[in-house]
Amino acid sequence: MDDPSAQFQHDSDLIDILWRQDVDLGVEREIFDGCLRQKEETMRARERELKSERELERIMQRLQKLDKETGEFLPSPSSVNSQAVPFSETLPSRVSTQHSPVTQNPLLSALLFSKSQKPPSQEQAFSELLSLPDLQYYLDVLESEGSNLPLEDITEICHHNLPEPQRENSTDELCDIGELTQTISDSFEVAQPLSCMPSDPLEVLETCIQTFSDPGNPTPSPSNTIYNCSSPENQGIFTKCQTNSSDSSLSEFCPDINTYTINTSTLSEPEQLNSVPGRKAPQMLSQFEEHRILLGFDDSASVGSVDLEMSLYAADTVSNGQSDKDELESIQSDYTDLLPLSLHSETVEATLYETATYSPHQTQNESTPEYSQREPQSDLTTASRAAGVRRACRDEQRARALSLPISVHDIINLPVEAFNEAISSCKLNHAQHALIRDIRRRGKNKMAAQSCRKRKLDSLVDLEDEIEALKREKDKSKEEKERNTRDLRVMKEKLKNLYNEVFGQLRDEQGNSYNPKEYKLQHSADGTVYLLPCSTANNKNTLTEDLAAAV
DNA sequence: TCCTTGTGTCATCAT
DNA sequence: CCATGATGACACAAG
Structure with missing residues (x-):
């Protein structure tokens, strides 16, 4: 545990465990909103x-x-x-x-x-x-x-x-x-x-x-x-x-x-080695010539000429296939026309292809927030991560191709003032300036798209939650209605029994009971109960009707 | 081969 | 007017 890296790993694991516990405990989403997570994940990446x-x-x-x-x-x-x-x-x-x-x-x-x-x-x-x-x-x-x-x-x-x-x-x-x-x-x-x-x-x-x-x-x-x-x-x-x-x-x-x-x-x-500046074995040199591949910069020391386009194109074809080549050709067409004339096109081309050969996998995902921030998404497949890595390095390639003095991460993440200060402090040609602006715009938009999608997913989840809550509320209302109907039926039953009991105990002067078809009980607002003939009682207040209906 | 998913990018509008 | 954010639409890669 005295090893700093082991200590660090231990701390990272603890943080991870605590994070998962928090999520499991149902900590509100706001706690892990984009900003905080991004900061945290940026820190993790660092x-x-x-x-x-x-x-x-x-x-x-x-x-x-x-x-x-x-x-x-x-x-x-x-x-x-x-x-x-x-x-x-x-x-x-x-x-x-x-x-x-x-x-x-x-x-x-x-x-x-x-x-x-x-x-x-x-x-x-x-x-x-x-x-x-x-x-x-x-x-x-x-x-x-x-x-x-x-x-x-x-x-x-x-x-x-x-x-x-x-x-x-x-x-x-x-x-x-x-x-x-x-x-x-x-x-x-x-x-x-x-x-x-x-x-x-x-x-x-x-x-x-x-x-x-x-x-x-x-x-x-x-x-x-x-x-x-x-x-x-x-x-x-x-x-x-x-x-x-x-x-x-x-x-x-x-x-x-x-x-x-x-x-x-x-x-x-x-x-x-002592006699020839190059370090290739003879059979290797013959192999290179056979393949018309003049190998990289250092070989020029022994070969004496640099066929950069040929060599790098060949190496690129071997290693990366057509897509990267096309990509870099597109970079070339997009930006090299803006380059000052002092930069020989072959040099630019060489740089571009050199980038294609060696840098496609030198990704920024350790430093770029969008990739470090994706890291905790455990459901992200390795393949999709790899695809993201491949795509993510395109701006990195472009930046390397034009030797931008500012890192892609800084280009994207610096505040406006610092960014403007940075690009004004460096002497940039038109191509570099355009590329930096493009990288910043793309980077910002990339993050915006990611947060937009996350929001969309969140709102989808919220809507699903809302649907579930409404379903629960509907079921609850249905149950309450049934209960009320049941209660009402019971109350009516009780009222009917009470009415019959009271009506049955009423006697006229001769001691005879009243005919329920001819007389009804009426309950006035002040609590007094009257016995009225049906014809009269029907014209009285609604409570009487209710009582009669109950009977 | 088609479908789905995840992602980057662009265009466009809003702030 | 510019920078930035939000978002729909599209392309592409991979499973």
């Missing part, structure tokens, strides 16, 4: 982010130590000692970005890493990875079953239990080595406290990296189980995996993983 960051830091602390002189991350001695392959020849972790044409190309660099938008941090990468639906699936499996299983079994479970479409999807979305390795690192974090799994995370990383860097590797391994890169049908995927593993985009996506990738390449082919 707390989750914090938790993710802490976990990432823990992982990084395990894997690396910071070189105080250079400020670079290096593998920790303990990790190195546990490695089968020494990491002493580690290159600086930033080497990938230093050699990347992204950073070498000022336009790309400016577009991708604007002053206020640095390359995504490790924490960002981690939280984005955690938001991947497929990754979540793996983590769920690992949490539920993995704690007692060796890594091989875990990966087998993931592979076999994954629904078919999701499995296909996973080859698209998870084949990024960074994601895979992060998943495995994560699984280690999840499984490690309870299991006797002996594997060092670096061994896991090493296994994956070796698998990917050696397509002909016949040795079965966990990562091979999931991504059989040497199989013909996965060539494209494998190609993309290799692309990503060495791509500078990966370094921005998960820089530390990139470091290890480089290290492995360094160890396996040191001469090549």
Whole structure:
């Protein structure tokens, strides 16, 4: 319990339990109205982010130590000692970005890493990875079953239990080595406290990296189980995996993983690394040329030219299919015509396709209120969540495509004054300005639509409740009417008996009883009772009639 | 293949 | 007039 994240988890669970108890106890809906829930869920999302960051830091602390002189991350001695392959020849972790044409190309660099938008941090990468639906699936499996299983079994479970479409999807979305390795690192974090799994995370990383860097590797391994890169049908995927593993985009996506990738390449082919800036195995290069895929930015260092459109389009086609491409083409047509001429169209295109290739699953659902606020809806299916995630990242993609200096979350949620101040303080071109306005409008409208639907559902529930209440009231009135009718009948019966008793005791002067057909009793307003002939009594007050009727 | 459901988006009106 | 909210209608994806 001294572990902060465990403490946090415990607190979160308590909050959840209390929430459910409150709901079960029939706390009024107003208590959980949209505003409050949204705030609470936004806070939860932030707390989750914090938790993710802490976990990432823990992982990084395990894997690396910071070189105080250079400020670079290096593998920790303990990790190195546990490695089968020494990491002493580690290159600086930033080497990938230093050699990347992204950073070498000022336009790309400016577009991708604007002053206020640095390359995504490790924490960002981690939280984005955690938001991947497929990754979540793996983590769920690992949490539920993995704690007692060796890594091989875990990966087998993931592979076999994954629904078919999701499995296909996973080859698209998870084949990024960074994601895979992060998943495995994560699984280690999840499984490690309870299991006797002996594997060092670096061994896991090493296994994956070796698998990917050696397509002909016949040795079965966990990562091979999931991504059989040497199989013909996965060539494209494998190609993309290799692309990503060495791509500078990966370094921005998960820089530390990139470091290890480089290290492995360094160890396996040191001469090549020293002589050639690129880090591809020869067979891989031939494979790329065969597929007319010039792989990502970092490859340009070795190839010498960057066919960004071709490479990114190909990678996009492999990974995301037509829809994302169309989407990005639409972004391009919508916004790039507004871009200043100084931005070369190819650069923009490259950025757009780069976004399509790597960012569709870097969702904002950890930070965007509408998704964090959906989280507690337990009836929401995983699939619909995934669909929401996919859709939600479109504005994120657009924002990345135009390198917006403000986060989508801020664009949507900042108050008007702060928002106007923010966009006026940044020098935005027309395209960026238009996009920011669109994102804000869409985001606001999205939340409005969600609250509108919620209201609609609430009013539907209210109407149903009202119907039930009215039904109950109707039944109650019916019962009351029946009771009143019954009471009235009883009263009339009593009155009749009383009338007959009184009338029967009346005698005339001769001591004879009166004929009830000729005489009737009449009750006056002052309480006096008169005996009147029927002809006279019929013209008197209504009480007499009532008495006669009762008789 | 059709239906249902959930969601995002747009258009439009109201505030 | 502008920003924002509300809401109907539509499109799309997934089951």
